[in-house]
Amino acid sequence: MSEDLKRQAAAMALTNLRPGMRLGLGTGSTARHFVDLLGEKVAAGFDCICVPTSEVTARQALSLNIPLSDLETLDRLDLTVDGADEIDPDLNLIKGAGGALLREKIVAAASDAMVVIADDSKLVPALGPRFPLPIEVNRFGLGATQRAVADVMARHGAQGPLRLRETAPGSPYVTDGGHLLLDAFFGRISQPEALSRDLLDIAGVVQHGLFLKMCKTAYVATPDGVRTLTSGTN
Secondary structure: HHHHHHHHHHHHHHHOOOOOOOEEOOOHHHHHHHHHHHHHHHOOOOOOEEEEEOOHHHHHHHOOOOOOOOOOOOEEEEEEOOOOOOOOOOOOOOOOOOOHHHHHHHHHHHHOOOOEEHHHHEEEEOOOOOOEEEEEEEEOOOOHHHHHHHHHHOOOOOOOOEEEEEEEEEEEEEEEOOEEEEOOOOOOOOOOOHHHHHHHHHOOOOOOOOOOOOOOOOEEEEEEEEEEEEEEOO
16 A cells, blocks of 8 residues: 555544644554644644654654643543554454554543544454554563463464564563563454453553554545545444
């Protein structure tokens, strides 16, 4: 999928903006286009205040003079615009390939609405077949947490392995919050709500990349243009 089509999806998300909005800014290749386009609007005088979901997005926004704040200062956000790794027909998502899932979920949960922008390769009939599920975990007790996650995977019929994400052999990926990431290869996830509960019951699990019933609208770039998908109507 070309970057131009991703940018078209990002441009569609701009139609949701109103002056004075409090916005959550997502992380990833498609969200990056939205931040660029928002920067152009801010340069032209658009008024907004934004909370970034990663240090990478914060640096990009600051370079474009987009006003930033945080969730200590702002109690609620009007809208979050973010990408996704997988999108099912009910607009449930898998997110976290970019390593920002914890902050992304906190920001989305603090928002009145979440809009997703993506290309059509991210559409799936059910979550799990194309991307592993990222699980953010505490460094302490990593081995015990891995074993507990593996047990949950077995109960849910996972079809693939569980791997510690690394930036290089022997060098684990570290999130902005100082945590580690496990990538769990499930294949088709038949009971995402139950899986969510089971993972969050593990003491060492901080959060996971299942974003369930959080997205209301998705703008999906296709070779024939941008499709608008709405929760409950697909």
